[in-house]
Amino acid sequence: MARMFPPDVPPRYPSQGEIEVFRQLRDDPGTADWVVLHSLFLAEPGRRAAGEVDFVVIIPGVGIVCLEVKGCSADHLRRENGLWFYGPGDSGDPRGPFRQATDAMHALRRRVLDAQPKFRNVLFAAGVVFPYAPFSETSVEWSDWQVIDSKALRKERLGTLVKAVADATRRHLSSLPNAPRLSGSGPTADECREMRDLLRGDFEVPIDVRARARSLEDELARYTAEQFFALDGMAENARTVFVGPAGTGKTLLALEAAKRSHAEGRRVLLICFNRLLGAWLEEGTKALKPGVSAGTLHRQMLTRSGLSQPPQGAGVDFWDTELPAIACERILSGLLPESDYLYDELIVDEAQDLLRPDYLDFLDISLRDGWGGGRWRMFGDFEKQAIYGASTLNLAEFLTRWAPGTPRFALRENCRNTPLTVSWVHYLAGLNPPYSRTRRPDDHVHPEIQFYKTSAEQSELLRATIERLQGSGLRARDIVILSKRGEGSCAATLAAGSWAARLAPLVRPKEDRVGYSTVHAFKGLEAPAIVITDLDSIEGDEAQALFYVAITRALQRLHILAHESVRGEFARILLGGGSNS
Numbered sequence: 001m002a003r004m005f006p007p008d009v010p011p012r013y014p015s016q017g018e019i020e021v022f023r024q025l026r027d028d029p030g031t032a033d034w035v036v037l038h039s040l041f042l043a044e045p046g047r048r049a050a051g052e053v054d055f056v057v058i059i060p061g062v063g064i065v066c067l068e069v070k071g072c073s074a075d076h077l078r079r080e081n082g083l084w085f086y087g088p089g090d091s092g093d094p095r096g097p098f099r100q101a102t103d104a105m106h107a108l109r110r111r112v113l114d115a116q117p118k119f120r121n122v123l124f125a126a127g128v129v130f131p132y133a134p135f136s137e138t139s140v141e142w143s144d145w146q147v148i149d150s151k152a153l154r155k156e157r158l159g160t161l162v163k164a165v166a167d168a169t170r171r172h173l174s175s176l177p178n179a180p181r182l183s184g185s186g187p188t189a190d191e192c193r194e195m196r197d198l199l200r201g202d203f204e205v206p207i208d209v210r211a212r213a214r215s216l217e218d219e220l221a222r223y224t225a226e227q228f229f230a231l232d233g234m235a236e237n238a239r240t241v242f243v244g245p246a247g248t249g250k251t252l253l254a255l256e257a258a259k260r261s262h263a264e265g266r267r268v269l270l271i272c273f274n275r276l277l278g279a280w281l282e283e284g285t286k287a288l289k290p291g292v293s294a295g296t297l298h299r300q301m302l303t304r305s306g307l308s309q310p311p312q313g314a315g316v317d318f319w320d321t322e323l324p325a326i327a328c329e330r331i332l333s334g335l336l337p338e339s340d341y342l343y344d345e346l347i348v349d350e351a352q353d354l355l356r357p358d359y360l361d362f363l364d365i366s367l368r369d370g371w372g373g374g375r376w377r378m379f380g381d382f383e384k385q386a387i388y389g390a391s392t393l394n395l396a397e398f399l400t401r402w403a404p405g406t407p408r409f410a411l412r413e414n415c416r417n418t419p420l421t422v423s424w425v426h427y428l429a430g431l432n433p434p435y436s437r438t439r440r441p442d443d444h445v446h447p448e449i450q451f452y453k454t455s456a457e458q459s460e461l462l463r464a465t466i467e468r469l470q471g472s473g474l475r476a477r478d479i480v481i482l483s484k485r486g487e488g489s490c491a492a493t494l495a496a497g498s499w500a501a502r503l504a505p506l507v508r509p510k511e512d513r514v515g516y517s518t519v520h521a522f523k524g525l526e527a528p529a530i531v532i533t534d535l536d537s538i539e540g541d542e543a544q545a546l547f548y549v550a551i552t553r554a555l556q557r558l559h560i561l562a563h564e565s566v567r568g569e570f571a572r573i574l575l576g577g578g579s580n581s
Contacts, residue, residue: 017071063123244411
């Protein structure tokens with residue numbers, strides 16, 4: 001069997017004649033050491049395009065034969081008024097198959113010799129195959145030995161007939177005055193492979209990850225914009241809870257809801273829990289000020305409390321209880337004009353982190369007509385992302401007490417992660433029920449996990465991972481390192497030592513440095529490349545929730561550095577059919 005490139009004819013290939021020639025060349029025992037290129041396109045800069053060679057047959061010890069295939073029936077093959085017609089409805093071809101084959105052969109020879117002059121003595125020949133038609137016509141425009149028709153194919157194998165075209169071409173060229181000097185033995189087996197590599201060599205081009213990252217924002221915006229039907233569908237409702245797991249576009253929907261409300265003339269408060277997300281929302285609504293106020297709930301309460309900054313050493317009790325009480329008291333005392341605290345619409349992102357009575361009471365008096373009669377939109381993942389421990393109520397308890405009858409809208413299509421990352425979310429992070437659909441196409445890049453035994457080993461793995469990611473084209477700002485730890489994380493340790501010039505905490509971002517953060521602080525955000533460090537468990541509700549939040553931040557690349565002890569946890573979850581938490 002000949003070595004065919006490509007090895008098969010594509011499904012539904014339009015030319016049945018080429019399929020037949022492909023099969024006969026491939027299956028002929030006499031072509032065992034031949035190299036055959038099917039459908040080779042020839043682009044010639046500065047010259048008229050030679051088009052496509054149906055088959056380039058490279059025969060060791062003989063030469064190269066270019067075949068043009070005309071798979072027409074005898075009823076429709078004709079030449080009339082100088083035009084060739086190959087089938088019903090054909091508009092006519094003035095060049096004809098023999099001219100096509102010869103032009104393609106000369107173009108091929110030029111390209112080969114331009115690249116490798118050493119092949120100048122190799123024989124190049126051209127022939128035409130009519131697999132379904134007998135062809136006995138003669139003309140000064142072709143030679144009889146260039147024809148392989150259906151009658152010849154009934155008598156001889158195709159390989160024998162192709163070699164006969166080459167041999168007849170060699171005799172013809174040898175009879176010409178000033179005949180070209182041809183090699184008597186033709187190309188060797190190694191030269192045949194070299195010529196194949198020259199004409200249709202294998203290659204692998206690394207993906208430009210940086211270019212992919214640049215286009216990713218537009219891609220994600222497009223997928224999320226297609227989710228705007230959720231806002232459209234619930235527009236007639238004054239109050240709606242949008243529920244969905246990570247990656248379903250909730251934050252961008254919240255931002256769009258704020259823009260739409262502002263366009264309709266309402267004064268809008270857009271809030272969330274964590275500081276990095278609050279800064280991102282504020283930046284995204286900067287052009288809408290003062291009509292839209294965006295940021296964290298705690299900053300909003302601090303402003304209304306009259307405090308310029310929190311007391312020194314302020315702890316959890318201050319933020320969760322004392323600050324909401326001070327802010328509420330100041331509003332209710334009438335010390336603030338309505339224009340300072342009252343909004344026409346409230347939009348809450350990552351709402352699962354804000355369901356505690358102290359916070360809800362403050363928001364109730366900040367919204368015109370309150371939770372029960374006002375206009376608001378709430379976006380949250382009430383299944384897996386309540387990792388702060390700030391909320392003391394679930395969604396049902398909140399709605400029963402503050403806004404009974406509020407409709408919910410479920411978002412289940414993942415717009416952020418690739419399918420391979422989504423599979424980790426399903427099986428390892430315990431998302432149940434799973435996403436209904438993954439919008440991103442599969443880039444076939446698997447999440448990568450590496451195991452370490454010591455802190456020093458993890459530090460070396462982190463350095464190598466960052467080097468690889470930046471070597472692939474990603475900028476420092478495209479990479480984010482996440483850990484459940486703060487100051488004691490692997491990244492923080494490196495930043496305090498030899499890598500101080502290459503790493504920076506995300507609370508103080510720098511364009512030329514890779515950012516690092518806790519998983520908690522980065523919730524609601526995303527990055528082209530996520531590196532998770534210090535992973536010592538994925539079992540149990542808290543560990544699994546953190547793992548879920550961390551891996552769903554990745555847009556393109558996901559790298560995990562886990563302690564050796566986690567290897568067994570991965571195995572237990574996978575062998576058990578995935579986590580059901």
